[in-house]
Amino acid sequence: MRTSGARGRTVRTAARLLSWCCLLALVALLAATVVVPRLTGATAYTVLTGSMTPTYPAGTLVVVRPRSVDDIGIGTVVTFQLASGDATVVTHRVVGLASRGGEPAFQTQGDANPAPDQTWVRPVQVRGAVWYAVPYAGYLTGLLSVRVRGLLVDAAAAVMVLYAISMFVGAGRQRRRAPAAGVTRHVA
Known part of the structure; x- marks a missing residue:
């Protein structure tokens, strides 16, 4: 069914606006979770527990940038390995802050935890400080394997490019179909 007239134009304009908003939201999410971390040397991690609630509830994607241990002070939120060389991070x-064996050491605590962590963190364990966070984005990455995530990022990029092309082509066709305002055509 084809809608015509002012109501049809309003519906088409609203649909187009909604499409562009969805596309921009997807691009912003992709940029915040994948592109920006890759370009800046940061790393994205998913918060798996509620120990940092309410600041970073479970499912939040935190983007962590390396930071000099001299720039880490009380109040800084850091991501660190449980043991040096261990892939598990918190x-x-x-x-x-303290000095242990001639090097700085950090006492950490989750915002929701009643007491500090039992083990002090050494500089070699620190992966970096939280730069920014994207709520709920960690749930999406947690559902997907690394390989599937890579394929989805590539597919999403291709879909966005194709969608943008179709929007430009559609807009061009619509302009050609609509006569210029104030121009009268006579057929002899």
Whole structure:
């Protein structure tokens, strides 16, 4: 069914606006979670537990940038390895500073935890400080394997490019169909 007249134009304009908003939201999410971290040397991690609630509830994607240990102070939220060389990481707030064996050490605590972590964190364990976070985005990445995520990023990029092309082509066709305002055509 084809809609015509002013109501049809309003519906088409609203649909086009909604499409562009969805596309922009998808591009912004992709940029925040994939592109920006790759370009800046940052790493994205998913918060798996509620230990940092309400600041970073479970499912939040935190983007962590390397930071000099000299720039880490009380209140800084850091991501660190549980043990040096271990792939398992934790994101907690620094609540205490000390010198242990001639090097700095950090006492950390989750915002929702009643007491500080038992083990002090050494500089070699620190992956970086939280730069920014994207709520709920971690749920999406948690559902997908690394390989599938890579394929989806490539597919999403291709779909966005094709969608943008179709929008430009459609707009061009519509302009050609609509007569210029104030121009009268006579057929002899």
